[in-house]
Amino acid sequence: MASERERLHNLFPDLDFDPGALREKYRLERDKRIREDGEDQYIEAASEFAHYAHDDPYADPDFDRDALDVEIDVAVIGAGFSGLMAGARLKDRGITDFRIIESGGDFGGTWYWNRYPGAQCDIESYCYLPLLEETGFMPKDKYSYAPEIFDHSKRVAEYFGLYERALFQTRVTEVRWHEEDNRWHVATHRGDDIRARFVVQATGPANRPKLPGIPGIGDFRGHTFHTARWDYEYTGGDHEGGLTKLADKRVAVIGTGCTAIQSVPFLGEHAEKLHVFQRTPSSVDLRGNMPTDEEWYRNLEPGWQRARRENFASVLFGQNVTEDLVADGWTDIARRIGISLMTRKSDEALDMEEVALRAEIADFEKMNEIRGRVDGTVADGETAEALKPWYRQFCKRPTFNDEYLETFNRDNVELIDVSDSRGVERITEKGVVAGGVEYEVDCIIYATGFEITTSAHRRVDFDTVGRGGRSLYEHWADGFRTLHGLCSHGFPNWFTIGINQNGLSPNMTAMFDDQAMHVAYVIDEVKRRGKQVAEVTAEAEDRWVAEIVSLAGTGATAFLEQCTPGYYNREGKGTQGNMQNSPYAPGINAFNALLREWRERGDMDGMELR
Ligand code: NDP
Numbered sequence: 001m002a003s004e005r006e007r008l009h010n011l012f013p014d015l016d017f018d019p020g021a022l023r024e025k026y027r028l029e030r031d032k033r034i035r036e037d038g039e040d041q042y043i044e045a046a047s048e049f050a051h052y053a054h055d056d057p058y059a060d061p062d063f064d065r066d067a068l069d070v071e072i073d074v075a076v077i078g079a080g081f082s083g084l085m086a087g088a089r090l091k092d093r094g095i096t097d098f099r100i101i102e103s104g105g106d107f108g109g110t111w112y113w114n115r116y117p118g119a120q121c122d123i124e125s126y127c128y129l130p131l132l133e134e135t136g137f138m139p140k141d142k143y144s145y146a147p148e149i150f151d152h153s154k155r156v157a158e159y160f161g162l163y164e165r166a167l168f169q170t171r172v173t174e175v176r177w178h179e180e181d182n183r184w185h186v187a188t189h190r191g192d193d194i195r196a197r198f199v200v201q202a203t204g205p206a207n208r209p210k211l212p213g214i215p216g217i218g219d220f221r222g223h224t225f226h227t228a229r230w231d232y233e234y235t236g237g238d239h240e241g242g243l244t245k246l247a248d249k250r251v252a253v254i255g256t257g258c259t260a261i262q263s264v265p266f267l268g269e270h271a272e273k274l275h276v277f278q279r280t281p282s283s284v285d286l287r288g289n290m291p292t293d294e295e296w297y298r299n300l301e302p303g304w305q306r307a308r309r310e311n312f313a314s315v316l317f318g319q320n321v322t323e324d325l326v327a328d329g330w331t332d333i334a335r336r337i338g339i340s341l342m343t344r345k346s347d348e349a350l351d352m353e354e355v356a357l358r359a360e361i362a363d364f365e366k367m368n369e370i371r372g373r374v375d376g377t378v379a380d381g382e383t384a385e386a387l388k389p390w391y392r393q394f395c396k397r398p399t400f401n402d403e404y405l406e407t408f409n410r411d412n413v414e415l416i417d418v419s420d421s422r423g424v425e426r427i428t429e430k431g432v433v434a435g436g437v438e439y440e441v442d443c444i445i446y447a448t449g450f451e452i453t454t455s456a457h458r459r460v461d462f463d464t465v466g467r468g469g470r471s472l473y474e475h476w477a478d479g480f481r482t483l484h485g486l487c488s489h490g491f492p493n494w495f496t497i498g499i500n501q502n503g504l505s506p507n508m509t510a511m512f513d514d515q516a517m518h519v520a521y522v523i524d525e526v527k528r529r530g531k532q533v534a535e536v537t538a539e540a541e542d543r544w545v546a547e548i549v550s551l552a553g554t555g556a557t558a559f560l561e562q563c564t565p566g567y568y569n570r571e572g573k574g575t576q577g578n579m580q581n582s583p584y585a586p587g588i589n590a591f592n593a594l595l596r597e598w599r600e601r602g603d604m605d606g607m608e609l610r
Contacts, residue, residue, distance in 0.1 A: 007354075007357070008357070011354070011357065011358070011361075012361055015361070017364065017368065019360065019361065019364060022364050025390050026390050026391055026392070026562070026564075027562070029390040029391065029419075029564060030391065030562070030563065030564045030565070030572075032419055032420065032422075033279065033280060033419060033422060033564055033565050033572075034422075034565055034572045035422050035423075035565070035571065035572075037213075038565075038570065038571040038572060038573050039453070039454050039570055039571045039573070040213075041212065041213050041423070041571070042210045042211065042212060042213060042448075042451075042454065043210075043211050043212070043213040043217070044210070044211075044451075044458055045208065045209050045210065045211055045226070048218055049211055049217075049218070052209055052211060052225070052226045052229065052446070053208055053209050053226075053229075055229055056103075056104060056105060056169075056229070057229055057230070057231060057232070057233070058104070058105055058106075058112065058115070059104065059105035059168075059169050060105055060169070063105070063168070063169050065190065067190055067191035067192050067193070068167070068190075068192040068193070068194060069192070069193045070099075070192075070193075070194055070195070071183070071195045071196075072097050072098060072099055072194065072195070072196050072197075073095060073097035073098055073196065073197050073198060073523075073527075074090060074095065074097070074098035074099075074196055074197065074198040074199070074200060074523060075098065075099055075101060075175075075184065075186045075194055075196035075198070075199050075200070076090075076098060076099065076100040076101070076199075076200045076202055077100075077101050077172055077175070077186070077199065077200070077201050077202060077203055078100075078101075078102060078109065078201070078202035078203040078204055078207075079100050079101075079102035079104070079106070079107045079108070079109060079112075079157075079162075079166060079168070079202075080107075080108065080109015080110055080111075080112070080153075080202065080204045080207070081109055081110075081130065081153065081508070081509045081512050082109070082202035082203075082204060082497040082498065082512040082515075082516065083100050083102070083107075083109070083200075083202035083497075084100075084107055084109075084130075084153055084156050084157060084160075084162065085130060085202075085497070085509070085512045085513045085515075085516035086100075086200045086202050086497060086516045086519060086520070087100055087157070087160055087162045087165065088130075088131065088156060088159075088160045088162075088516070089513075089516040089517045089519070089520035090520050090523070091160045091161065091162075092517075092520065093520050093521070093523075093524045094524075095520065095523060095524060095527070098165055098196075099165050099166070099167055099194065099196075100162060100165055100166045100167065101167045101170050101172055101186065101188065101194075102166060102167065102168050102169075102170065103169065103170065103171045103172075104168065104169070105168050105169050106150075106153075106154065106168060107153045107154055107156070107157040107162070107166070108149075108150045108153040108154070109153070109204050109207065110204065110206060110207070111146055111149045111150040111153060112150060112153075113207075113228045113229065114146060114227070114228050114230075114259070115146060115147075115150075115230050115232075115239055116146075116227045116228075116230040116239075116259065116262070116263045117230070117235075117237065117238070117239055117240070117241050117243060117262075117263050117266035117267075118145075118239070118241075118262040118263050118265060118266050119145065119146035119239060119259075119262055119263070120143055120144065120145045120146065120262055121143060121144055121146075121149055122143065122258070122329075122330075122399070122400050123143075123330070123506060123507045123508075124142055124143065124312070124326050124328060125139035125141065125142060125143060125144040125148075125149075125292075126139065126142075126292075126297075126305065126308055126326075127305075127308055127309050127312050127326060127507050127510065128144070128149075128507055128509055128510075129144060129149065129152050129509070130156065130509045130510070130512075130513050131156050131159070132305050133302065133303075133304070133305050134159065135152075135155050135156060135159050137152060137155060138292055138294065138297050138298075139152075139292055140291065140292060141289050141290065141291055141292060142289055142290050142291075142292065142328075143287065143289045143400075145239065146239055147239050167188075167192070170188045170189070170190050170192070171188060171189040171461060171462075172186060172187070172188050172460075172461070172462045173187045173188055173189055173461070173462050174186075174187045174462050174463055174464075174465070175187075175199055175201075175462060175463070175464040175465070175494075176464075176465040177465065177466050177467055177491070177492065177494075178195075179467065181195070182197070182492070182493075182532045182533055183195040183196060183197060184196045184197075184198070184199045184493065184494065186199065197493055197532075198493045198494070198495070198523050198526075199464075199493065199494045199495070200495045200496070200497065200516075200519055201460075201464070201494070201495070201496040201497070201498075202496070202497045202498075202512075203459065203460050203498075204498075205450075205452055205459075205498055205499045205508075206449075206450035206451075206452050207450065207459060207460075208450055208451040208458065208459045208460075209226040209227075209228045209229070209446070209448075209449075209450055209451075210448060210449055210450055210451045210454070211226070211446055211448060212254065212255075212423060212424065212446070212448050214254075214423065214424050214425075214426065214427050215425075215426045215427070216426045216427040216428055217427045219427060219428060219429050220427050220428070220429060220430075220431075220444055221429045221430070222430070222431070222441060222442050222443055222444065223442060223443040223444075224443065224444040224445070224446070225445060225446070226445075226446045226447075226448070227255075227259045227260075227263060227445060227446065227447045228259075228450070234443065235270075236270075237266075237270070241266045241269065241270070242270075243266055243267065243269075243270035243271070244270060246267070246270040246271040246272070246443075247270065247271075247272060248272050249271055249272055249273075249442040249443055250271070250272060250273040250274075250275075250439075250440065250441040250442050250443075251267055251271040251273070251274050251275070251441060251442065251443045251444075251445065252274075252275045252277060252431065252432045252439060252441040252443070252444045252445065253267060253274065253275070253276050253277065253445045253447055254277045254424055254432070254444065254445070254446050254447065254448060255277075255279075255446065255447035255448045255449065256276065256277075256278040256279070256280070256281060256282055256447070257282060257396070257397070257399075257447065257449055258282070258397055258399050259447045259449070260276070260282075260447035261282050261284060261399040261401045261404045262399075262401060262404075263445075263447065264276060264404055264407055265401075265403035265404055265406070265407045267445070268407035268408075268410050268412070268413045269407075269410075271412065272412065273412050273414075273441075274410075274412060274413045274414070275414050275416055275432065275439050275441065276408075276413065276414070276415050276416065277416050277418050277424050277432060277434060278386065278387075278415055278416065278417055278418065278419070279418050279419055279422070279423050279424075280389070280391075280396070280419065280564055280565075280566070281386065281387050281388060281389045282389060282396065282398075282399045283367065283370045283389045283393060283396065283398050283399060284370065284373070284374075284387075284399050284400070284401055284404055284405055285329045285333075285370060285373070285398060285399065285400045286329065286373070286400065286402065287329075287400040287401050287402045288328075288402070289402075307325075308325050308326070309507060309510045310589055311323070311324070311325045311326070312325070312326045312330075312331065312505075312507060313505050313507070313510070313587060313588045313589045314589060315331045315334055315335060316330065316331065316334045316505065316506070316587075317334075317586075317587035317588070317589065317590075318334070319587075319589070329398065329400050330398075330506065333366060333393055333394075333398060336362045336365075336366060337359050337362045337363050337366060337393055337394070360392075363392045363393050366393055367389065367390075367391075367392065367393060370388075370389060370393075371388040371389070373405070374387045374388050374405060377405040377406060377409075378405055378408050378409060379409050380408070380409075383408050383415050386415055386417040387405065387408065387415065390564075391563055391564040392559070392562075392563065394559075394568070395560075395563035395564050395566065395568060395569070396563075396564070396566045396568060397506075397568075416434050416435070416439070418434045418435070420435070421434065421435065427444070431444075432444065449567065452567045453567045453570050453581075455473070456472075456473060456476055456480075456500075457473040464491065464494070466488075466490045466491040466492070466494065467490045467491070467492065468490065470490050472488065472491060475488060475489075475490060475491075476488075478580075479545075479578055479580035479581050480500045480501050480545075480580060480581055481541050481545055481580075482496075482500070482501050482536070482541065482544060482545075483536040483540050483541055483544045483606050483607070484501070484502060484518070484544060484591075484594075484595065484598075485498065485499075485500050485501035485502030485515075485584075486502065486515060486518065486519060487522075487534075487535075487536050487607075488536060488541065489535065489536045489537065489538045489540075489541040490535075491535070492533040492534065492535040493523075493526070493533055493534060493535070495519040495522070495523075497512050497515045497516055497519065498515075499511070499583070500581060500583075501544065501545075501548050501580070501581070501582075501583070501584065502515065502583060502584055502591055503583065503584050503586075503587060503588030503589070503590065503591025503592060504583035504584070504587075504588065505587075505588040510588070511588060514588075514591075514592045514595065518595045518598075518599065521599050522534060522604070522607070525604065525609075526609060529609060531609040531610060532610065533609070533610050534604070534607050534608070534609050535607065535608050535610075536606055536607055536608075537606055537607070537608050539606075540605070540606025540607070541606075543606070544606075545580050547584075548579070548580055548582055548583075548584060548585075549579045549580050549582070551582075551584065551585040551586065552579045552582035552585055553585055556582075556585075557579070
């Protein structure tokens with residue numbers, strides 16, 4: 001058998017870097033960041049920190065309404081894109097007796113809350129914005145900014161008549177199944193008693209801001225907020241910038257993920273002084289946004305949007321396509337590195353070791369380009385060095401931005417590398433301590449992300465109590481248990497739209513749409529067949545969990561274990577022992593085909609109707 005050196009030479013005779021040295025560098029950088037406290041390093045935006053999540057700077061402070069006491073067909077919880085799609089697809093099936101309950105003051109979800117300057121979706125707008133053909137809307141650019149996406153969510157809501165069904169500024173406090181009337185009783189902080197035959201939980205994967213448990217975080221006496229609740233009262237300006245009130249302010253940003261990459265250029269432009277506290281640098285690729293070619297757009301054939309979304313997913317999952325329609329940073333990475341190969345379990349037709357090696361070399365090459373981009377942009381050598389990511393491309397969500405790196409050439413902007421201390425050391429009354437130095441600031445902005453992989457219960461404020469008084473979160477204590485990621489045994493007529501145990505794609509609205517169609521189908525069938533209740537059987541749930549686990553690629557697990565910590569690998573814990581929280585490995589197109597076939601069979605396989 002050839003040694004690895006020989007194998008490398010045979011496969012890549014012209015390699016101009018040493019893969020072994022890079023592997024070692026990645027390992028060292030990773031180890032430096034692993035923390036004993038893993039996911040527990042984060043604290044909930046609750047109790048004394050609840051305002052970081054509950055304060056709504058955009059809601060109508062004078063809003064009030066009488067408590068509702070109603071009986072309805074469906075309660076949809078959440079008015080982001082998953083709730084919107086649920087509403088739209090219920091309407092498509094002629095189901096009209098539903099309410100959409102939402103804590104914010106409008107539709108939009110993520111795009112209602114995340115109004116920080118520069119907020120943009122990194123997925124192509126023609127794929128990401130749902131129902132473009134139905135609503136006749138043409139996005140302005142290839143990558144939409146947040147206000148356009150927020151407006152589109154309102155457009156979809158208008159189009160499907162969802163406003164008259166919306167209950168805004170309303171937080172659900174409990175969802176409880178009542179056996180005697182076969183109804184879910186949904187309680188809210190406004191005293192509502194909503195009795196619904198069906199519940200669709202559409203609360204979103206990244207709805208709940210999280211905070212770093214930095215010692216002293218409660219001590220700071222200056223101004224502070226999380227990026228998901230941007231305080232324009234304080235900064236001045238709006239999404240497009242003009243943060244003029246920061247002209248005499250010293251600002252600290254903690255975190256350098258996707259959100260910081262988009263907002264830091266605006267802070268750098270306006271703050272008197274900006275300190276960016278970085279634990280792990282992001283991989284920052286070229287954005288290259290461009291205006292929509294109107295003629296091209298107007299001449300697209302009917303059905304183009306679904307075809308484009310499927311083409312995007314096919315490229316991401318390494319399926320054969322004659323053309324890469326989206327042709328952007330995501331598809332470039334996917335084609336070169338082969339995400340699909342990392343998630344594949346095994347394939348007898350392929351030498352999997354060679355496949356893995358090819359993927360790794362392509363990854364090194366891609367990351368060398370990303371690091372080269374830093375050298376080519378950032379003038380100060382030490383700063384440039386600190387901004388280079390030393391991990392594989394999909395250890396963290398890749399970012400795309402053309403102004404972020406440039407920002408570090410400004411005299412008023414300072415990058416503070418806190419990787420050696422595994423994060424910011426302390427917060428004091430006056431500022432932020434790192435490397436033993438106290439940086440006095442007027443404002444601390446947390447760009448520290450969301451409760452995405454921490455406990456499912458932490459992401460919502462309420463419990464869901466099913467048959468026999470069993471909590472959903474008890475049921476999921478050892479990992480998700482569902483059929484198709486959509487419903488669970490013991491929770492009749494209850495559905496969720498989300499990212500667990502189903503076909504995952506970075507183009508989330510497409511996932512949500514297909515799931516919503518399926519949920520609307522099941523609800524419609526229960527009603528059409530004159531039944532009261534549909535519930536997943538214990539056997540069907542076991543089978544789906546077993547299928548998720550058996551398909552989950554060991555390659556993906558090994559890959560994530562070697563990654564720098566982040567929410568993708570549960571802060572370095574990896575997914576081992578937790579394989580049942582994996583997505584459906586064959587990918588979103590395969591998952592949608594499976595759901596389609598299930599519906600076409602019409603036998604409601606795995607569900608008991610009574
Ligand atoms: P992330 O979770 O990606 O980033 C959090 C940041 O906070 C990381 O840089 C993290 O460092 C840092 N951090 C946490 N604790 C500390 C500490 N104690 N000291 C110093 N730094 C700390 O959050 P984002 O809001 O950036 O992104 C979250 C997700 O939201 C994205 O992954 C994406 O899914 C979504 N999003 C999507 C966008 C889109 O275009 N579609 C745009 C923006 C967000 P470390 O990396 O070392 O843990």
